[in-house]
Amino acid sequence: MDKGLESDMKWAVTTIDINCDLGEGSSEADCAHDARLMQFISRCNIACGGHAGDTTTMTLSLRNAREAGIAAGAHPGYPDRKNFGRVSMDLPRDHLLFSVREQIQALQKLAATEQVTLSHIKLHGALYNDAEASDELAEDLVQLIAREFPDLTILALANAALERAAKKFRHPVLREGFMDRRYLNDHRLSPRAMSGAVIEDFEQCLQQVLALATGQPFSSVEHKPLQFSVDSICLHGDNPQAVSIAEKLEQSLLRAGIRIWR
Numbered sequence: 001m002d003k004g005l006e007s008d009m010k011w012a013v014t015t016i017d018i019n020c021d022l023g024e025g026s027s028e029a030d031c032a033h034d035a036r037l038m039q040f041i042s043r044c045n046i047a048c049g050g051h052a053g054d055t056t057t058m059t060l061s062l063r064n065a066r067e068a069g070i071a072a073g074a075h076p077g078y079p080d081r082k083n084f085g086r087v088s089m090d091l092p093r094d095h096l097l098f099s100v101r102e103q104i105q106a107l108q109k110l111a112a113t114e115q116v117t118l119s120h121i122k123l124h125g126a127l128y129n130d131a132e133a134s135d136e137l138a139e140d141l142v143q144l145i146a147r148e149f150p151d152l153t154i155l156a157l158a159n160a161a162l163e164r165a166a167k168k169f170r171h172p173v174l175r176e177g178f179m180d181r182r183y184l185n186d187h188r189l190s191p192r193a194m195s196g197a198v199i200e201d202f203e204q205c206l207q208q209v210l211a212l213a214t215g216q217p218f219s220s221v222e223h224k225p226l227q228f229s230v231d232s233i234c235l236h237g238d239n240p241q242a243v244s245i246a247e248k249l250e251q252s253l254l255r256a257g258i259r260i261w262r
Contacts, residue, residue, distance in 0.1 A: 015261040016213040016253065017174065017232035019043040019155060020246075021075055021124065023061035024052040024084075024238065031060040037237055038068035040246035042261045045075035045122040045155070048107040050099060051085025058107055062114040069262060072116050073152065076103035077124030085125040093137075097144050100127075104149060120174065121145060122155035123162075132160035132188075139165045146171045158230045159187040177212040177230035179205045179249070182221035187228060190221040197221060202245065206252050209233055213258060 022034040023046040038044060046061045047053030053075075065072040077085030079099045089096075104121060111118050123131055123141070131138045138161035145154060146169050156162035158175035166173035180199045182190045190197040199205050211218035215229035235246055250260055 014257070015259050016209075017042050017261045018235055018246075018249070019045060019122065019176070019232050020235045020237045020242075021045045021047070021122070022237050023047045023057045023075070025057060026052075026054070028056070028060060031057055031064060033243070034061060034237065035064040035068070036243045037235075037246055038064055038070055040243075040250045040260070041070060041235060043071040043073065043120065043155075043232065045073050045120075045124075046107055047075050047077075047124070048103040050079045050103045051077035051081060051083075051124050055110065058110050059114065062107075062111050062116045066114060066116050071119040072111065073118055073120035073122060073155070074104040074107045075122055075124050076100045077127045079103075085127065088126045088130055093140060097140060100141065101144060101148055104152075108149075118152060120153040120155050121149065122176075128157070131162050132157045135161045135164065138162045139168070142166050142169050142171055155232060157189065158228060174231040175229075176232050176234055177209075178234050179209045179212075180236065183226055185220050185222055185224045185226070187226060194221060202248060206249065209249065209253070210256055210258070213253075 018041040020037055020041045022044045044065050046058060048058060062072055078089045080087060080089055108118055131141055142165040145152060153172040153174055154162065154166050155174050155176050156166060158177055163173055163175060178189065182197050182199060184190050192198060208218050212230045212233060215227065217225045217227045220226050239245060253260060
């Protein structure tokens, strides 16, 4: 990393939230792997039966989050386990909202049993992308959450529709950024199919994390300067090297004077 960049950023922020989508496996071993990640993050988003997750994985994930002392939230998606919630579904709006509500309630019920208070909601996969691109869908989802789950903060992509909707209806929101995805010039995430959309080099990922955490400039996928800050950084837990990446990220942030919020 550029030593000057690292030095300049030390004063700007002392903590950053790191979130990770977990509970998306199907076994106790998968949950044990997730638990290893929890020591390096501050917030986990637990799959709650739509695209993945069942009673066992939800219970174990909640238990592990409690023991790790991190925030636990719901990670609902399209009810499509076959495609892991990664394909948009043309569902009647009331059916979709019913499914989202059921998924969150399922996790909420288990959380009460495990003496865990849920803190937030982050949508998954195609539903996340669809809500971030559609003001109408975003507003319907925010109104559902505000009505049924008023105490749960929404984790939303910075500069997109869900953040706008949350602010419109005065519902708590955390602006999310990504360490391993490039952005378009208009601050939206670049599509995965676009050349250069995914950042594979860890040092480049780290530079983007530091910029997003401190509001410093960084480059878009089209090599234009961007500048905005976020409240939370997404770490992808499905990467085979996720635990190693998470450990390196924490060490690098500490060297830059930034502590992971817990």
